Amino acid sequence: MGVSPTDSSSTASGVAKATAPRPARLQRRAGTLAQWSGWPxxxxxxxxxxxxNVFPLIFSVxxxxxxxxxxxxxxxxxxxxxxxxxxxxxxxxxxxxRFTVFVVVLAVGGELVCGLTLALLLWRPLPGAGVFRVLxxxxxxxxxxxxxxxxxxxxxxxxxxxxxxxxxxxxxTMQWLSSTGTAPYAVVIMDxxxxxxxxxxxxxxxxxxxxxxxxxxxRIDGASGLRVIRDIVLPLLAPIAVMAxxxxxxxxxxxxxxxxLLTGGGPGTATTSTTLFAYYQGYxxxxxxxxSTISLALLIFVTATGLTYLALTRPLLRRLRT
Amino acid sequence: xxxxxxxxxxxxxIWLVFVGLPLWWVVVTAFKDNSGIYFGARWLPxxxxxxxxxxxxxxxxxxxxxxxxxxxxxxxxxxxxxVSVFVGSxxxxxxxxxRLKLGFLRNDxxxxxxxxxxxxxxxxxxxxxxxxxxxxxxxxxxxxMTIIYIAFSIPLATWFMQSYxxxxxxxxxxxxxxxxxxxxxxxxxxxxxxTLPGLIATFLLTFSFVxxxxxxxxxxxxxxxxxxxxxxxxxxxxxxxxxxxxxxISLISIAPMVIVAIFLQKRLVTGLLGxxxx
Numbered sequence: 001m002g003v004s005p006t007d008s009s010s011t012a013s014g015v016a017k018a019t020a021p022r023p024a025r026l027q028r029r030a031g032t033l034a035q036w037s038g039w040p041x042x043x044x045x046x047x048x049x050x051x052x053n054v055f056p057l058i059f060s061v062x063x064x065x066x067x068x069x070x071x072x073x074x075x076x077x078x079x080x081x082x083x084x085x086x087x088x089x090x091x092x093x094x095x096x097x098r099f100t101v102f103v104v105v106l107a108v109g110g111e112l113v114c115g116l117t118l119a120l121l122l123w124r125p126l127p128g129a130g131v132f133r134v135l136x137x138x139x140x141x142x143x144x145x146x147x148x149x150x151x152x153x154x155x156x157x158x159x160x161x162x163x164x165x166x167x168x169x170x171x172x173t174m175q176w177l178s179s180t181g182t183a184p185y186a187v188v189i190m191d192x193x194x195x196x197x198x199x200x201x202x203x204x205x206x207x208x209x210x211x212x213x214x215x216x217x218x219r220i221d222g223a224s225g226l227r228v229i230r231d232i233v234l235p236l237l238a239p240i241a242v243m244a245x246x247x248x249x250x251x252x253x254x255x256x257x258x259x260x261l262l263t264g265g266g267p268g269t270a271t272t273s274t275t276l277f278a279y280y281q282g283y284x285x286x287x288x289x290x291x292s293t294i295s296l297a298l299l300i301f302v303t304a305t306g307l308t309y310l311a312l313t314r315p316l317l318r319r320l321r322t
Numbered sequence: 323x324x325x326x327x328x329x330x331x332x333x334x335x336i337w338l339v340f341v342g343l344p345l346w347w348v349v350v351t352a353f354k355d356n357s358g359i360y361f362g363a364r365w366l367p368x369x370x371x372x373x374x375x376x377x378x379x380x381x382x383x384x385x386x387x388x389x390x391x392x393x394x395x396x397x398x399x400x401x402x403x404x405v406s407v408f409v410g411s412x413x414x415x416x417x418x419x420x421r422l423k424l425g426f427l428r429n430d431x432x433x434x435x436x437x438x439x440x441x442x443x444x445x446x447x448x449x450x451x452x453x454x455x456x457x458x459x460x461x462x463x464x465x466x467m468t469i470i471y472i473a474f475s476i477p478l479a480t481w482f483m484q485s486y487x488x489x490x491x492x493x494x495x496x497x498x499x500x501x502x503x504x505x506x507x508x509x510x511x512x513x514x515x516x517t518l519p520g521l522i523a524t525f526l527l528t529f530s531f532v533x534x535x536x537x538x539x540x541x542x543x544x545x546x547x548x549x550x551x552x553x554x555x556x557x558x559x560x561x562x563x564x565x566x567x568x569x570x571i572s573l574i575s576i577a578p579m580v581i582v583a584i585f586l587q588k589r590l591v592t593g594l595l596g597x598x599x600x
Contacts, residue, residue, distance in 0.1 A: 038416030041413060041415055044412060053439045053442065057450075070456070114337070136337070143533070144536055145555050146554055146575055150347065153569075161343065161347055202591055254443040260555065282445075283541050291445075
């Protein structure tokens with residue numbers, strides 16, 4: 001658990017660790033391996049990414065500072081700041097960003113709580129645990145559009161099972177998808193259903209990597225179960241949890257297919273995520289410049305949030321490790 | 323260790339109901355028709371509705387056949403996954419075993435560059451691809467879709483393969499060099515076979531991402547290269563939603579992924595977290 005998950009990679013230290021405790025003769029050979037320049041291996045990936053990701057990204061930036069016309073051949077007319085000016089004053093953009101942040105905070109928070117609970121429940125041996133693990137994993141492998149559609153059936157106010165259960169229990173039913181008050185929460189519930197599995201798998205692996213002697217020592221000291229969890233387990237689990245939340249956060253910011261099928265962004269614009277908004281503006285309204293501007297604003301926001309998150313969690317991790 | 327804490331079955335059971343209800347619903351709805359849906363919620367075949375296979379006939383050759391999109395999905399996913407896992411394995415091996423240097427940039431910087439491409443929201447590049455494909459005549463083509471999915475998949479494939487290669491002891495490859503192997507033959511003859519389970523896991527995960535992807539497909543395809551997710555999305559016909567058809571198509575798209583889930587659940591974690599876990 002010593003390696004901080006915020007290290008983007010541990011390549012150098014990994015090589016050093018592997019070469020350290022070996023006899024001199026082998027170490028010389030390892031030296032030749034370590035000095036090997038692996039360019040022929042790495043270059044294809046880097047070139048493909050430059051061509052297929054970085055170049056389109058640059059082209060997006062260019063589009064956002066001009067007006068694209070495709071009437072007779074592609075033309076980029078006049079360098080302009082108009083798109084960015086429009087964005088700053090576009091209340092629909094800001095509400096889409098607000099909704100996206102709402103989903104990220106509530107859904108990822110919920111996934112952390114549910115995933116941690118499930119991981120703790122299945123940590124110690126339990127008959128049938130292997131079956132539960134597989135069943136719990138299934139939702140994250142399902143296509144987002146299929147999930148969006150499935151939950152549209154589930155939340156259907158006339159024919160859906162949720163309302164039929166509520167009626168059976170004599171509880172008030174809800175207009176899950178047609179009310180601006182509840183539709184955002186329906187998105188959150190769907191996302192928790194879909195992505196708790198990832199959080200659960202990562203945290204369970206983290207739990208299983210906790211050394212048994214740390215647990216034994218605490219138990220000999222007579223600490224109760226809950227205290228062991230609070231004082232030993234959670235601090236040791238924190239690095240994995242920080243990494244898992246980061247991963248989910250980045251992916252949740254780009255939520256699209258699920259919502260496209262669940263609500264189409266409605267009612268009104270109540271569940272329009274920023275990616276969905278960029279899709280509507282850039283592709284359906286065919287305003288490529290403005291769509292690019294929205295997507296770049298999302299990129300900036302995701303990057304800034306990600307970096308802030310990593311900066312905020314680093315001291316926390318350091319404190320927990322000592 | 324003997325198992326204790328049987329109370330744990332209660333919260334686990336509650337979660338199973340939460341996970342299982344939507345899955346159960348999609349399975350039973352695929353065997354319903356009008357009467358099974360529009361007269362309120364029906365839960366159990368033969369008990370409160372009469373199951374029918376109409377939807378399956380329709381979907382597997384009828385008016386809303388998925389055979390074409392199913393073929394497209396298989397071709398695009400297999401091709402894009404093969405290329406990106408190959409390229410990603412090479413890059414992952416290079417990152418795990420060599421010292422790269424370019425000015426002040428080192429291995430970590432290149433690894434970060436590669437994985438950062440996956441952190442970028444896909445919507446940022448898709449409109450540029452739309453324009454480029456329009457002029458290259460790659461819109462709505464299997465080749466075009468394969469290319470963009472290669473770009474989409476290389477970062478994760480590289481990341482996973484790098485962490486699997488790092489878990490291999492380097493001594494075996496060193497022994498191979500003494501036997502006269504070069505970098506490439508040591509990679510192909512030693513490293514790849516030794517990390518085969520990891521390679522398969524990477525392949526399956528990459529495949530599942532491409533198989534399920536929707537944003538690129540909805541913008542870049544219309545007819546000749548539509549994939550299964552598109553078929554799910556366009557079923558809202560003039561006569562309203564064809565619930566049963568969409569459920570059948572969804573099940574066709576979900577079935578292979580369940581197998582992937584069974585195989586992946588452990589490997590996924592070691593691939594994602596690599597060195598952070600012991």
